[in-house]
Amino acid sequence: MPAFRRLIRHPWALGILGIGIVLLLWFLIAASGTVNKLFLPSPQAVWQAGQQQWSSGLLLKDAAASIQRVFIGFALSAGLALPVGIAMGTNVVICRLLEPLMGLIRYMPAPAFIPLLIIYFGLEELPKVLLIFIGTFFFNTLMIMDAVKFVPRELVETALTLGGRGLPILTRVVAPFIAPQVLDTYRINMASAWNLVIVAELVAATEGLGKRISLAQRFLKTDEIFMGLIVIGLIGLVIDLGFRALMRRACAWAT
Amino acid sequence: MHLQIANLCKSFGYGAQRKEVLRNVSFDVNAGEFVALVGSSGSGKSTVMRLIAGLDSPSSGVVSLDGRPITGPGSDRGMVFQKYSLYPWLTAAQNVAFGMELQRRSRQEIRERTAYFLEVVGLADSARRLPRELSGGMQQRVAIARALAAEPKLLLLDEPFGALDIQIRESMQEFLYHLWQRTGLTALLITHDLEEALLLAGQVHIMAPSPGRIVRSVAVDLDRSAMGQLRLSRPFLDLREELAQCLRGLEPALPT
Ligand SMILES: Nc1ncnc2c1ncn2[C@@H]1O[C@H](COP(=O)(O)OP(=O)(O)OP(=O)(O)O)[C@@H](O)[C@H]1O
Ligand SMILES: [Mg+2]
Numbered sequence: 093m094p095a096f097r098r099l100i101r102h103p104w105a106l107g108i109l110g111i112g113i114v115l116l117l118w119f120l121i122a123a124s125g126t127v128n129k130l131f132l133p134s135p136q137a138v139w140q141a142g143q144q145q146w147s148s149g150l151l152l153k154d155a156a157a158s159i160q161r162v163f164i165g166f167a168l169s170a171g172l173a174l175p176v177g178i179a180m181g182t183n184v185v186i187c188r189l190l191e192p193l194m195g196l197i198r199y200m201p202a203p204a205f206i207p208l209l210i211i212y213f214g215l216e217e218l219p220k221v222l223l224i225f226i227g228t229f230f231f232n233t234l235m236i237m238d239a240v241k242f243v244p245r246e247l248v249e250t251a252l253t254l255g256g257r258g259l260p261i262l263t264r265v266v267a268p269f270i271a272p273q274v275l276d277t278y279r280i281n282m283a284s285a286w287n288l289v290i291v292a293e294l295v296a297a298t299e300g301l302g303k304r305i306s307l308a309q310r311f312l313k314t315d316e317i318f319m320g321l322i323v324i325g326l327i328g329l330v331i332d333l334g335f336r337a338l339m340r341r342a343c344a345w346a347t
Numbered sequence: 348m349h350l351q352i353a354n355l356c357k358s359f360g361y362g363a364q365r366k367e368v369l370r371n372v373s374f375d376v377n378a379g380e381f382v383a384l385v386g387s388s389g390s391g392k393s394t395v396m397r398l399i400a401g402l403d404s405p406s407s408g409v410v411s412l413d414g415r416p417i418t419g420p421g422s423d424r425g426m427v428f429q430k431y432s433l434y435p436w437l438t439a440a441q442n443v444a445f446g447m448e449l450q451r452r453s454r455q456e457i458r459e460r461t462a463y464f465l466e467v468v469g470l471a472d473s474a475r476r477l478p479r480e481l482s483g484g485m486q487q488r489v490a491i492a493r494a495l496a497a498e499p500k501l502l503l504l505d506e507p508f509g510a511l512d513i514q515i516r517e518s519m520q521e522f523l524y525h526l527w528q529r530t531g532l533t534a535l536l537i538t539h540d541l542e543e544a545l546l547l548a549g550q551v552h553i554m555a556p557s558p559g560r561i562v563r564s565v566a567v568d569l570d571r572s573a574m575g576q577l578r579l580s581r582p583f584l585d586l587r588e589e590l591a592q593c594l595r596g597l598e599p600a601l602p603t
Contacts, residue, residue, distance in 0.1 A: 244430075249400075249432075250432045252420035253503075255449050256446075260449055268434070269436070345435050345436040
């Protein structure tokens with residue numbers, strides 16, 4: 093019994109239990125045969141579909157294609173949002189100039205840009221990467237701007253009275269202070285990037301996890317759809333945990 | 348070192364919102380002096396401090412250091428804020444070193460001076476601790492060490508003990524007094540605690556609000572050889588009572 097208690101106190105124990113219960117229910121319902129196999133494939137069938145795609149190399153190729161799009165699009169977005177967000181957070185003129193504009197664009201649903209992007213850039217990689225950029229850049233920028241605005245005045249003024257000026261204030265005071273929030277912003281908006289890449293691939297792509305799902309739908313292969321969804325979820329989870337680990341290592345003072 | 352403040356005026360806002368915060372404030376601080384500004388909340392003490400630090404500019408009047416008008420912040424005027432202003436991601440030692448790094452001093456010098464000033468404020472043992480692992484009093488001592496390490500001509504202290512509880516406050520007052528004696532620094536202390544001002548400063552200016560102005564200046568000439576007894580000594584209590592009456596006279600009468 094004490095062993096069990098210790099197990100249940102592990103921070104992950106309940107989370108794993110929750111996932112386990114859903115898996116078990118899925119297995120039981122599928123095995124009972126009450127639901128049409130077309131709607132609810134059994135866990136074994138999904139596992140088999142996964143193995144099949146893995147051994148044919150399809151799964152790896154799809155995942156690589158999607159991951160690459162997300163990373164390029166998000167790297168552009170994150171890389172540009174950082175200077176723009178800091179500029180808006182520190183300079184009133186830039187902020188007043190850009191904030192209404194960004195606030196407006198932010199509320200335009202990114203998938204609604206797909207038709208335009210296809211007209212402008214065709215069906216290659218560029219429109220997909222740009223979609224991810226459009227869908228995350230404005231959120232990233234505005235959230236970084238907010239983080240900068242919350243840098244306590246005393247911290248900046250202390251640096252000024254210690255002889256600091258210009259760029260060092262930015263790199264030695266503002267940057268370290270906002271680092272935890274910036275990482276968290278990226279972590280949260282990374283989830284939208286994953287949503288968008290799948291949406292883009294559903295519309296037009298030759299490979300990618302989203303493309304695989306839409307193909308599977310055409311042939312009513314629900315087991316492959318389930319498999320695609322689970323893989324997407326797992327990759328997202330790994331990225332999320334990666335950001336959290338980075339945060340714990342780089343910003344220990346804030347946790 | 349000579350700090351001169353002459354006919355300093357400061358207003359915030361424009362038009363109907365314009366608010367006069369300081370009117371004709373004048374006083375001097377000479378090398379080695381300990382001067383205190385005392386006044387109720389809103390009497391413009393922090394504003395005076397910010398103008399001296401160069402974090403704000405006056406509407407009219409002069410703030411000059413050694414004859415040169417102050418145009419912006421600089422490391423010749425160190426500042427300790429009321430609210431804890433340590434960098435939370437840096438250890439105590441890194442906080443103390445921070446200003447010297449901005450000044451691009453040599454590594455060797457930074458290391459030695461950091462150790463020295465941590466020793467001065469009695470925190471050599473806590474060098475590697477983060478601010479959140481330090482008590483409020485310890486944090487303020489680190490902030491003082493950080494300001495001193497940057498070698499200011501003048502140390503500005505804006506209610507540095509305002510957020511501390513009474514016992515720690517008393518020991519911090521003694522600490523600050525002995526630090527002043529030992530290092531020969533020049534200090535301007537802001538406080539709304541009359542006792543604190545009289546314990547520490549050789550010159551006390553009393554400020555009245557709306558608009559902020561100096562209504563009384565006294566030279567405090569007390570025997571400070573025994574701090575603990577000073578608080579209870581006759582001359583101290585008499586002076587405190589006299590000035591407290593002056594401060595009370597400034598309060599707008601409360602409706603009864
Ligand atoms: N940037 C500002 N803009 C407008 N008004 C200001 C500004 N800074 C200070 N004031 C006003 O000036 C007055 C004096 O403020 P100040 O902070 O100098 O007072 P203080 O004596 O330091 O008070 P406290 O003991 O509460 O710190 C206050 O009424 C405050 O509202
Ligand atoms: Mg104040």
